[in-house]
Amino acid sequence: MRLDHYLPTLKRAKKADRKPPGRFRRVLERIGPTMASSPLRRVIQAVCFITFLVSFFYVCWPYTARPASTAETPATEAQLDALLGGEAVWPSHYTDDLARKEVIPADLFLRIDPLVSLSTAIASRSWIYSLVSAGIILLACVLIPRGFCGYLCPLGTMIDLFDWLIGRRVKRFRVKGDGWWVHIKYYLLLGTLIAAAFGVLISGFFAAIPVITRGLLFLGEPLQTGLLREWHLVVPMHAGHVISILLFLGVLGLGLLRPRFWCKYVCPSGAVFSVANLFRVTERKVEDSCIKCRKCVDICPFDAIKPDFTTRTTDCTLCQTCGGVCPTLSIKFVDRWDVMSLKKENEPPTHETPLGRRGFVSLATGGALAVAGGAAAKAATSVWGADLDNKDAFRPVRPPGSVPEKEFLQMCIRCGECFKACPNNVLHAEGFEQGFEGLWAPMVKADWAGCESSCNACGQVCPTGAIQPLPLEVKKKTRMALAEVNLQTCLPHAGKEACQLCVDDCTAAGYNAIEFIQVHTKADANGNPVEGTGFVAPVVLADKCVGCGLCQTRCHGINVLEKGLLKQSAIVISAGPGKEDRRIMTKSE
Amino acid sequence: MKPTRILIFLTVAVMCRADTIELMTGAKVEGKVLENNATAKTLTVEFSLGGALMKRTVPYASVKAITVNGTRTDLQVPASSTTRTPAEVQAHIAKVGPTEPDWLKSTKLNYPKTLDISWPEGPPQGGWNNQKNVGQFIWDIINPNAGRWHEGLKLMHHILDSNPDASLKARVTKEIANMHFRLFQDYARAAWWWQQAGIKMDDGPGAHLAECYWRLGSKQMALDLLAQSQFLQLDSIKLLGDMLETDRAVEMAEGYDEHDAWLLAGDACRLAGRIEEARTFYEKVINTAATNQKPERLKRTQNRAQANLAALKLFELSDVSKVADGTYKDSSLGYEGQVEVSVKVRGKKIEDVKVTQHKEKQYYSALTDVPAQIIAKQGVKGVDATSRATITGEAIINATAKALAQGAK
Numbered sequence: 001m002r003l004d005h006y007l008p009t010l011k012r013a014k015k016a017d018r019k020p021p022g023r024f025r026r027v028l029e030r031i032g033p034t035m036a037s038s039p040l041r042r043v044i045q046a047v048c049f050i051t052f053l054v055s056f057f058y059v060c061w062p063y064t065a066r067p068a069s070t071a072e073t074p075a076t077e078a079q080l081d082a083l084l085g086g087e088a089v090w091p092s093h094y095t096d097d098l099a100r101k102e103v104i105p106a107d108l109f110l111r112i113d114p115l116v117s118l119s120t121a122i123a124s125r126s127w128i129y130s131l132v133s134a135g136i137i138l139l140a141c142v143l144i145p146r147g148f149c150g151y152l153c154p155l156g157t158m159i160d161l162f163d164w165l166i167g168r169r170v171k172r173f174r175v176k177g178d179g180w181w182v183h184i185k186y187y188l189l190l191g192t193l194i195a196a197a198f199g200v201l202i203s204g205f206f207a208a209i210p211v212i213t214r215g216l217l218f219l220g221e222p223l224q225t226g227l228l229r230e231w232h233l234v235v236p237m238h239a240g241h242v243i244s245i246l247l248f249l250g251v252l253g254l255g256l257l258r259p260r261f262w263c264k265y266v267c268p269s270g271a272v273f274s275v276a277n278l279f280r281v282t283e284r285k286v287e288d289s290c291i292k293c294r295k296c297v298d299i300c301p302f303d304a305i306k307p308d309f310t311t312r313t314t315d316c317t318l319c320q321t322c323g324g325v326c327p328t329l330s331i332k333f334v335d336r337w338d339v340m341s342l343k344k345e346n347e348p349p350t351h352e353t354p355l356g357r358r359g360f361v362s363l364a365t366g367g368a369l370a371v372a373g374g375a376a377a378k379a380a381t382s383v384w385g386a387d388l389d390n391k392d393a394f395r396p397v398r399p400p401g402s403v404p405e406k407e408f409l410q411m412c413i414r415c416g417e418c419f420k421a422c423p424n425n426v427l428h429a430e431g432f433e434q435g436f437e438g439l440w441a442p443m444v445k446a447d448w449a450g451c452e453s454s455c456n457a458c459g460q461v462c463p464t465g466a467i468q469p470l471p472l473e474v475k476k477k478t479r480m481a482l483a484e485v486n487l488q489t490c491l492p493h494a495g496k497e498a499c500q501l502c503v504d505d506c507t508a509a510g511y512n513a514i515e516f517i518q519v520h521t522k523a524d525a526n527g528n529p530v531e532g533t534g535f536v537a538p539v540v541l542a543d544k545c546v547g548c549g550l551c552q553t554r555c556h557g558i559n560v561l562e563k564g565l566l567k568q569s570a571i572v573i574s575a576g577p578g579k580e581d582r583r584i585m586t587k588s589e
Numbered sequence: 590m591k592p593t594r595i596l597i598f599l600t601v602a603v604m605c606r607a608d609t610i611e612l613m614t615g616a617k618v619e620g621k622v623l624e625n626n627a628t629a630k631t632l633t634v635e636f637s638l639g640g641a642l643m644k645r646t647v648p649y650a651s652v653k654a655i656t657v658n659g660t661r662t663d664l665q666v667p668a669s670s671t672t673r674t675p676a677e678v679q680a681h682i683a684k685v686g687p688t689e690p691d692w693l694k695s696t697k698l699n700y701p702k703t704l705d706i707s708w709p710e711g712p713p714q715g716g717w718n719n720q721k722n723v724g725q726f727i728w729d730i731i732n733p734n735a736g737r738w739h740e741g742l743k744l745m746h747h748i749l750d751s752n753p754d755a756s757l758k759a760r761v762t763k764e765i766a767n768m769h770f771r772l773f774q775d776y777a778r779a780a781w782w783w784q785q786a787g788i789k790m791d792d793g794p795g796a797h798l799a800e801c802y803w804r805l806g807s808k809q810m811a812l813d814l815l816a817q818s819q820f821l822q823l824d825s826i827k828l829l830g831d832m833l834e835t836d837r838a839v840e841m842a843e844g845y846d847e848h849d850a851w852l853l854a855g856d857a858c859r860l861a862g863r864i865e866e867a868r869t870f871y872e873k874v875i876n877t878a879a880t881n882q883k884p885e886r887l888k889r890t891q892n893r894a895q896a897n898l899a900a901l902k903l904f905e906l907s908d909v910s911k912v913a914d915g916t917y918k919d920s921s922l923g924y925e926g927q928v929e930v931s932v933k934v935r936g937k938k939i940e941d942v943k944v945t946q947h948k949e950k951q952y953y954s955a956l957t958d959v960p961a962q963i964i965a966k967q968g969v970k971g972v973d974a975t976s977r978a979t980i981t982g983e984a985i986i987n988a989t990a991k992a993l994a995q996g997a998k
Contacts, residue, residue: 073618073619074618074638075638076638077643083616084618084645086614088614089615089616424950449951515733515736516733516734517719517730518719518729519729521717521728523712523717526712527711527724528712528724529724529725533885557924561925561926562925562927
């Protein structure tokens, strides 16, 4: 079985026979040596990267939605009678728009990052449906070992682009040889899994796809919003954003040390594949025609070729670039058990032993650090965390359909996909309000915007089910919080002036959850109310309010910011027991 | 094709063209209006659902307007064409009045347990309490919420069914009439209940009863009842104005000679298109010096005059043919703050409308769509605010109207 797809070098036995390369080959050579030697791999990388960018910047860009016209074409008799009976038609343009654009799942790459689903499942001790996708990709990678890293991963491709644009021009930070860093990825993987076992999810900091989605969210989304919409719509940044951006730039910056430094040595998602490589059925092999020219070692982006030109099987991504540069066509990609005319191993000697004294020391140190790190993450969250047992602790309003808070913190991978898909940025990245535990988790900031009645995007794009994918029918009745009127500050309640912004907004959105009460009416001598005195003031109907926050947005926007009448919105949504519907859906639902 | 065939084809084509039914909820459905029954106030419409035809009878109450053969009819504007003789009006009242509205049976009785439905006469004891005193409950909780109006009428009927004494019965009867008139614009039932209560012209709601007669089709009956009045009433001025008896309304207001009356005279003139007179009356109200007598009442009337004058300027003076050349800027409150619009007028034409400043978040295409509509229609009348971004759209429309009014000659 041969899996070769590289473009072999032209055999030139004698100079006289040399034919000029064809046009196709000339074009590839002009682009670069990796393109010329393994074009298929580069094409797949490009397709995946573009797919990822389209998913992120187009599918998860809600502003292509347009409200449907008010003309209705009922399909059933029941719909016709409901329509004629005066039932308001519930708008669904954001939901429909996402469904229309989502040809493949918008969160596809997050779903196939095995560390995302694995760590979430361990942390929350529950079944995560994206484990299926991760399982499929791991099986596929048994056939193409670490193929995810070499072909699919958008972060890897971005790092390749970074190296091509910047890395190869800046030489001063390059490191030589292998150092203590070569096995960081395993220790990081171990650490995140240990933390997950303690119920603390930190894989979002290091897993490949969340790193790139969050990076693009905090760097690319503001640009997209500013350029395509308006700059005043860009969400202000806080320390949490800065940390995430620095982390992302750090990941790219590692490329200055060595190409793909992050992927080779640090990325814990890659480490999952390296471990899975133990079960590989295919690998790169070198035949005895090898002339030890070192071309393959020089071009390998993953340091996966030993000094004796055989393969470091846990690192090889089967990108086949080496095959294309080998002048003697000695490299083949075959099944693991192929032994046909192989080159002798350890020639020249690699000086690599399975586990030397130094190796043992570094394994012990790294392992200990991983255990300590996992435990430290647990300790950090108990000292400086969400403090869920404390009733007075900060309780953010979570997106509609979020699982209960404890599970939410264990399942939310902090990829930022929900922020990207959320119209008007109702969802903001949490800072350190819940200490270290809630960092980058989505929370509703109703002063900024309210949750759109026609949208259910956040649940649809969540890769881990921390926000359940509710159908719009269910979402519109799911309570995320409860609005409460401050009777001391609300303008009509306080007897200051007429105002009905919140009522109008709630009615327009179709919830009808705020009604009026007449207040401060003056009575004449007979006890009859005097026409024109007093105000109508808002009253929230708790059984109808879903806590969307539209009322708060309006009161804050007009009465606080525009008119300066209030210090803060007089109607405020808040989460807490009895105010929100948060549960894990059972399978039958 | 022979000409006769073409004719038949065209006739069929016209007949097949769907009519549009605009519901009160804002939704529009297509169907074929088979019958438009103005007396029963119902439409019979045939809808096509995936090939199957379905007939439904829809009450006027749930339909905003219909478009039949390209002509739009607003069903919520009382058809002024219905005229009836006094005898016909009385017969209509006698027929419809005693019946209950069809929704009343299915309306749930809903009032606080603490409410004292014996509704004692005279000023309630123990201060204002909308959970105890029926009148205050209606005032505070029923009246401000359209969604509770049905419940309000149900409560009144509940009290009426509980064997009340004569005085309570009279009060409830008047309140039922009042609700039909004020909340449901159901003039036949309102008139019937007032007649049951024995209302005469100089009782409180006398002018309202006259209005019912006019709305039901007999202006003469209304004028006859108004003529029975022994003294001047503000409600009469308003009714005369609404009936376009503008001269008589103005005459009566001048006889009344107080700011409330002038405001109504202004409204009457505005309705009749006598803009300059309307402006004079409004300004007269605004310039009235405060006295010790009921200063709050004057303040309220002045505020209303102020608002009406502004509206007058907007909708009657924003006509671009009266606007001098120039670029005008004004703003109006949108969703998140002021929306500022700049309007360029040259040669009696709106050349350009631009949103120059805003803080909106949810605007879809309102920012470009509404200005384009204003330019196309050369004015703000008939411009739709883009659906689901109505507040932004309306702010642009209002700001444009205000800007145009600045340049009105």
